[in-house]
Amino acid sequence: MKERIVFHIDVNNAFLSWTAVYLLENGYKKDIREIPSIIGGDEKTRRGIVLAKSPVAKKYKIQTAETIYQAKQKCPTLEIYPPNYKWYRKKSSELMEFLSQYSPNQEQLSIDECFLDMTGMNYIYKDLEKLAHEIKDEVKKRFGYTINIGIGNNKLCAKMASDFEKPDKVHTLLKDEIVTKLWPLDVGDLYMCGKKTKERLNQMKIYTIGDLAKKDLKILEKEFKSHGKYLYEASRGKDYSVVKEQTGKNQSISTTETLPHDYTNSEKLKEVLLKQTEMVTRELRRKELFAKTVGVIFKNSHFINYSAQETLEQASNNTKEILNKVYQIFDENYKDDEIRLIGVRLSNLTEKKQEQISLFDNEQKEEKKDNTLQETMDKINTKFGKSIVKPASLKLVGERKLKK
């Protein structure tokens, strides 16, 4: 089998870098990356916290997620700038679009990170490490901020590699480098090894990733259940998950947010969901679309993703209607764990608000709807060659097959 090659691209200090670029583009004289500065959540509210910090602020030992008050005590001249999520989303999609030219298979991990599956691309680019340097330099030149690129034989290793040394760097963590580059690292640096897992590992006298790799699978499974298997494989640099291709621009609209610190408060999480729902429904209305399926995405402090979705009785682009569903899904699915990232996803998008189906001609209408859909699909497929458009159910089966 051909060796897989995956790139992980990560914007250095995304919120602060992007705000710096915004300010410079709007005539601001200072580059806030070069002074003690932070991006801070609303200073007036009690919970105003540090969302991102400049390298200079870092020297004052200012930490992400501490309160602005604490940060100011460490550095009285600290300058605080508000987050600009609208601009961040713009910068994010601009970057994702730019990166997508290098591989047809891209998976966005968060607002400022994505994977590119570069397997087989050496036929086009010859030296992939050199290409990574070119991409990194081009982003700096074109957009005015820096990124890190990690190269690995799978997503895990690429992700670990992009974290090695920042900013503005390309790193590899290939199969034959696991022992020298991965094993000496603190076990807490392993992707998906949270604070609590690290503490328990330390109690077991496991301090480095190399220590973990030497442990027996059975012992780890006994201690960590299913997460034990993950730890066992990850410490050996093994990861079999695929870069999930994102198909079709209009198939879904979603937004996710990595929270400034892990939230466990439902009210707080719902506040974020409200903002996100407002955002995605606005986008829906702008595109004159309606969503039939509503989903909520969770990622907890152990980087475990879970999500749930439900279908609306009628496709909608009404904020209130969709928000009700979002809250219902949240209430039914939130596991009271520490949430690191949360998001809203609208899918099953249609151009027309679906007609109310009357009780009497239910069957007939369903059939008619099916036919119309079929006709449309047929037309598109005739025009562009076969099987561009497939019903969702068929697509799923196809994807599952591919993964094997």
Ligand SMILES: [Mg+2]
């Ligand atoms: Mg980043």
